[in-house]
Amino acid sequence: MSQYAPDVTVTYAAARKGVPSSASFRKWVAAALADRDAPAEMAIRIVGPDEGRKLNRTYRGKDYATNVLSFPAELPEGLPEDVELPLLGDLVICAEVVAREAAEQGKRPADHWAHLVVHGTLHLLGWDHEADDEAEAMEAREREILAGLGIADPY
Template sequence: MTAIIDYQNVYEGEEEIANAIPSADNLTLWANAVLSAEGLREQEVTIRFTDEAESQQLNSDYRQKDKPTNVLSFPFEAPPGVEMNLLGDLIICAPVISREANEQEKAVEHHYAHMTIHGILHLLGYDHITDEDAQVMESKEIAILSALGIANPYEI
């Protein structure tokens, strides 16, 4: 498995938040953990770190929720007959991730890992709309995070 990360960091806010944004190497490690768990080979993901204004605008435009959110997932759908290893795009809101990590009393890096894994699972078609779907998705997240030495984020 090899994750190809198109790394986009457009966040220009508080220095403490900016400094906590993960490196492309960490994103690759986390993405590879998902690909390995799912038995997938080379896949490409665009991961964009942004501010609350962009997150809120995209969340409003695409989900009709007028507030910033931690991660948005936009799966890529290739036209029929076109084979591509592009999973899609993740938009990660740096201030929301930092705030949530603080509120949940967890390491911001661990929250970034969780939200990256969560977002990639969405790109792969997993969801948490029903309780049953949520249980499947959360168990995958917990297992992948555990393999990375990160505690269950749902027990905090």
């Protein structure tokens, strides 16, 4: 368990009905970062489908709103190698997509939110799922973190 509590800023650009509290987001990020023994800062922005679609189209070339987008922080060029900045990056989560997916998949909405926050946070740490072996490793890590939160296997 990390000695550092992550600094998580949550902003809302969509209706908050059905969206978890900022405290829940912080708890889920802390669980994903429990093995990291360094300060961490990140932002989570809750958006509607229009903004979610625009961002997904602009940054991923996909013309639809998706559940979560991860934007890892880019460190300034020329930064000495021994300097560690706490900024991990940003997550953008589309509330309407999360609610729809939870209903379609028969999941508790809070559990689906937790899974997407953990998933996105792992992306900010460099985890990926492009190759099969990466996907298996990332999904195993997600299951482990979620189980620690009392949440069933999301897959």
